[in-house]
Amino acid sequence: MRDLRDRIVNSILFVPTLFSGVLLIVMVLTLIQKSGQILSTRPLADLLFSSSWQPFAGNFGFLPFIMGTIWVTALAMLAAVPISLLSAIYLSEYAHARVRDIIQPVIDLLAGIPSVVYGLFGILLVVPLIKYSVAPLFGITSSGYCVLAGGLVLAIMVFPILISISYEVFRTVPLEMREASLGLGATRWETVKHVVLKKAFPGVIAAVILGFSRAFGETMAVLMVVGNVARVPTSVFDPAYPIPALIANNYGEMMSIPLYDSALMFAALLLLLVVIVFNIAARYVLVKVMAVA
Amino acid sequence: MMDRRAVEEQLFRGLMYLSLAIVLGSLFLVFAIVVFKGAAALNIAMVTQVPHGGYYLGKEGGILNAIVGSIYLAVGAIILATGISIPTAWYLQNLSQRSQYAAGIRMMLDIAAGIPSLIYGAFVFLIMVMVQARASLLWGIITVGIFITPLLTRAIDEVMQTVPSKLKEASYSLGATRLETIYHVVTRQALPGLITAILVAFGRGIGDAASVLFTAGYTDSIPASLNDPVATLPLAIFFQLGTPFPQVQERAYASGIILLVIVLIICIGSRYLAKKYVRYSIK
Amino acid sequence: MNATEISIKNFTISIENREILKNISVDIPKNQITVIIGPSGCGKSTLLRSMNRMTDLLEHVTTDGEIIINGKNVLDPAINLSQLRKNVGMIAQAPNPLPMSIYDNIVYGLRIHGMKDHKSLDRQAERCLKSVGLWNEVHDRLKEPASTLSLGQQQRLCLARALAIEPEILLCDETTSALDPISAKHIENELIALKNDYSIVFVTHVLRQAKRLADYVIFLYLGEVVEHGPAHEVFTNPKDPRTKAYLEGVFG
Numbered sequence: 045m046r047d048l049r050d051r052i053v054n055s056i057l058f059v060p061t062l063f064s065g066v067l068l069i070v071m072v073l074t075l076i077q078k079s080g081q082i083l084s085t086r087p088l089a090d091l092l093f094s095s096s097w098q099p100f101a102g103n104f105g106f107l108p109f110i111m112g113t114i115w116v117t118a119l120a121m122l123a124a125v126p127i128s129l130l131s132a133i134y135l136s137e138y139a140h141a142r143v144r145d146i147i148q149p150v151i152d153l154l155a156g157i158p159s160v161v162y163g164l165f166g167i168l169l170v171v172p173l174i175k176y177s178v179a180p181l182f183g184i185t186s187s188g189y190c191v192l193a194g195g196l197v198l199a200i201m202v203f204p205i206l207i208s209i210s211y212e213v214f215r216t217v218p219l220e221m222r223e224a225s226l227g228l229g230a231t232r233w234e235t236v237k238h239v240v241l242k243k244a245f246p247g248v249i250a251a252v253i254l255g256f257s258r259a260f261g262e263t264m265a266v267l268m269v270v271g272n273v274a275r276v277p278t279s280v281f282d283p284a285y286p287i288p289a290l291i292a293n294n295y296g297e298m299m300s301i302p303l304y305d306s307a308l309m310f311a312a313l314l315l316l317l318v319v320i321v322f323n324i325a326a327r328y329v330l331v332k333v334m335a336v337a
Numbered sequence: 338m339m340d341r342r343a344v345e346e347q348l349f350r351g352l353m354y355l356s357l358a359i360v361l362g363s364l365f366l367v368f369a370i371v372v373f374k375g376a377a378a379l380n381i382a383m384v385t386q387v388p389h390g391g392y393y394l395g396k397e398g399g400i401l402n403a404i405v406g407s408i409y410l411a412v413g414a415i416i417l418a419t420g421i422s423i424p425t426a427w428y429l430q431n432l433s434q435r436s437q438y439a440a441g442i443r444m445m446l447d448i449a450a451g452i453p454s455l456i457y458g459a460f461v462f463l464i465m466v467m468v469q470a471r472a473s474l475l476w477g478i479i480t481v482g483i484f485i486t487p488l489l490t491r492a493i494d495e496v497m498q499t500v501p502s503k504l505k506e507a508s509y510s511l512g513a514t515r516l517e518t519i520y521h522v523v524t525r526q527a528l529p530g531l532i533t534a535i536l537v538a539f540g541r542g543i544g545d546a547a548s549v550l551f552t553a554g555y556t557d558s559i560p561a562s563l564n565d566p567v568a569t570l571p572l573a574i575f576f577q578l579g580t581p582f583p584q585v586q587e588r589a590y591a592s593g594i595i596l597l598v599i600v601l602i603i604c605i606g607s608r609y610l611a612k613k614y615v616r617y618s619i620k
Numbered sequence: 621m622n623a624t625e626i627s628i629k630n631f632t633i634s635i636e637n638r639e640i641l642k643n644i645s646v647d648i649p650k651n652q653i654t655v656i657i658g659p660s661g662c663g664k665s666t667l668l669r670s671m672n673r674m675t676d677l678l679e680h681v682t683t684d685g686e687i688i689i690n691g692k693n694v695l696d697p698a699i700n701l702s703q704l705r706k707n708v709g710m711i712a713q714a715p716n717p718l719p720m721s722i723y724d725n726i727v728y729g730l731r732i733h734g735m736k737d738h739k740s741l742d743r744q745a746e747r748c749l750k751s752v753g754l755w756n757e758v759h760d761r762l763k764e765p766a767s768t769l770s771l772g773q774q775q776r777l778c779l780a781r782a783l784a785i786e787p788e789i790l791l792c793d794e795t796t797s798a799l800d801p802i803s804a805k806h807i808e809n810e811l812i813a814l815k816n817d818y819s820i821v822f823v824t825h826v827l828r829q830a831k832r833l834a835d836y837v838i839f840l841y842l843g844e845v846v847e848h849g850p851a852h853e854v855f856t857n858p859k860d861p862r863t864k865a866y867l868e869g870v871f872g
Contacts, residue, residue, distance in 0.1 A: 067449070
């Protein structure tokens with residue numbers, strides 16, 4: 045009798061479980077369907093590689109947005125990866141438990157701060173800093189709302205995910221391997237270089253990919269500091285217009301112009317597909333890495 | 338020879354300290370700026386009044402609309418999300434831990450959790466357009482609810498997985514079924530972690546802007562029903578930051594510090610609660 | 621009177637406020653196999669690991685007393701750990717190959733300590749692999765990952781790896797306990813052959829093995845040296861009643 049009840053309950057539980065998966069598939073399909081319109085009227089190459097964005101005239105070249113996204117994300121990752129890796133190495137290989145206990149909550153806090161608050165911080169500190177201090181250093185005049193601002197703020201936002209996943213990956217390297225290296229007279233850093241990083245390499249790559257994915261999709265903070273000008277950036281002091289910003293700024297008004305809604309949904313589809321692919325690849329590697337532990 | 342190695346060791350140690358300093362320093366800077374500006378903008382009027390004129394008129398008033406609005410929305414969303422997440426976590430626990438099927442579901446949840454909230458917002462907006470609905474509290478709750486569900490589910494799942502198997506064995510050996518064990522034993526043992534997971538998801542939901550941008554609307558008043566548009570703290574910051582009127586900007590700063598304080602409370606609160614409830618759990 | 625390799629004087633070590641070893645004083649002879657015996661958990665491994673300062677890896681360790689190797693107290697914080705560990709090699713309980721090829725495993729220590737010349741590395745690798753009896757089995761697949769070897773082969777690899785940097789002392793921490801009897805026998809025979817050139821300290825909780833290997837015996841019980849001396853004396857004529865009891869298998 046209880047068995048029967050259990051089985052019934054189990055079947056009921058199955059429904060909410062399906063929810064997220066079904067939702068995911070529905071979202072992808074819906075976006076594909078919505079993108080259909082613009083994809084059928086413009087060749088894909090045009091959409092992806094043209095830099096002419098004039099929706100009123102029917103020109104939907106996504107290049108400025110794709111390049112904007114790449115510039116900002118690349119800058120953020122360039123800054124964040126070394127800092128995060130070194131921090132994770134320190135936490136895993138050098139720090140006492142007490143130090144870890146202090147730093148862990150700090151990272152959790154960083155992870156919990158909402159995107160808009162980072163945007164607020166960006167506007168209040170980073171943008172003026174660039175406008176009045178950094179750009180003049182290079183002899184450039186900039187409004188401060190530029191790739192550099194977006195990249196810096198984004199880098200800070202990506203620290204937590206990079207540090208925590210890298211740390212977890214380092215923890216899966218068996219203690220005995222470190223002992224083998226140290227026992228032969230290697231220094232701590234040599235052990236990190238030759239043994240820990242080597243063994244943890246796939247996992248670290250996965251962490252970086254996940255960081256990328258997070259940076260790619262980050263919307264509000266970047267939107268608030270990056271300038272939102274639809275031109276391909278030529279320097280880090282130029283404004284940019286990443287894809288999430290494009291969607292966020294416009295999808296409320298998209299009904300008024302023909303094909304505009306389809307174009308924006310296409311942008312959303314691009315974003316979604318990149319994020320999904322990155323996530324699948326990284327998670328797959330991580331599952332393998334963590335399973336050994 | 339040894340000199341070079343010692344130098345290398347010291348060099349990288351230095352770089353590590355520098356990196357940590359940057360990470361800690363960033364947090365400090367973010368807090369410092371937002372608290373500095375926000376504290377200056379906070380006063381009784383700010384938190385007890387709704388705005389008297391909004392963006393274009395620059396009148397006085399506070400952000401009560403956003404505070405109450407955010408609370409309504411986040412509470413609704415977390416109830417919705419918990420309602421989906423807990424059964425899903427139970428279902429997952431019930432499956433054999435080694436099954437490919439369970440791994441597949443977890444993978445799928447992880448991916449869903451990694452999708453930007455903007456996409457969830459855009460998707461729900463499409464549906465709203467289809468059914469010709471207007472932006473409202475209800476749609477905001479739905480959007481935030483479905484976007485925090487995957488990460489809440491995985492967090493609860495992770496917590497339940499840490500329950501030691503000997504507890505489950507004890508339950509089985511007394512004749513309980515799998516589901517009974519999950520319901521009575523696992524959930525109870527996992528309670529502190531569960532509360533933490535819910536709090537963290539709540540924090541995520543209340544702070545998100547991209548998902549509510551076009552689904553919840555914005556208004557200067559407090560919603561009287563689920564069909565009314567609702568103001569949220571994140572959007573209060575976003576919309577009011579760009580105005581030339583300092584009184585309006587003040588509201589943005591106040592919203593900022595309130596959000597930050599909420600995050601701080603959640604962080605500290607979940608640690609405290611976890612420690613407090615650990616009494617009932619077996620170590 | 622045999623020469624002394626390691627001189628331990630009044631050595632005490634506490635880990636996380638628990639005293640593991642109390643006031644240990646004993647001399648480890650040169651070019652012999654010294655076996656440390658005693659029931660599990662009595663501090664044998666800790667004593668071994670103190671000799672090459674691997675105990676530094678644990679948290680909250682306090683020590684007192686001296687461990688003198690080559691005239692220097694290795695517990696001195698000013699000691700160069702890298703050099704110490706070059707001189708005092710260790711082979712752990714379970715094989716712990718590094719995540720690299722067989723060749724890279726052997727020459728890892730050499731590279732770390734500065735040897736770059738290919739030919740010298742090759743020569744040393746061959747020499748050491750031969751001395752542990754692995755050369756014939758692996759010489760044609762040196763570039764393969766070390767993880768593809770069997771457990772017994774891996775442990776011999778670890779021994780070869782330790783020998784490559786030409787230490788004076790070899791510390792063996794229950795080195796054969798994870799292996800099948802045949803591989804264990806291989807390793808034991810190799811160690812016996814090596815003692816002419818190295819001083820070997822071997823920890824084991826298997827009395828039979830101790831009797832096979834030992835030239836010198838140290839009986840450790842509850843963190844203290846109860847008895848020590850040449851193997852035949854301790855095994856046939858133990859002076860302390862606790863030693864007697866242990867040898868008769870009264871407690872494991």
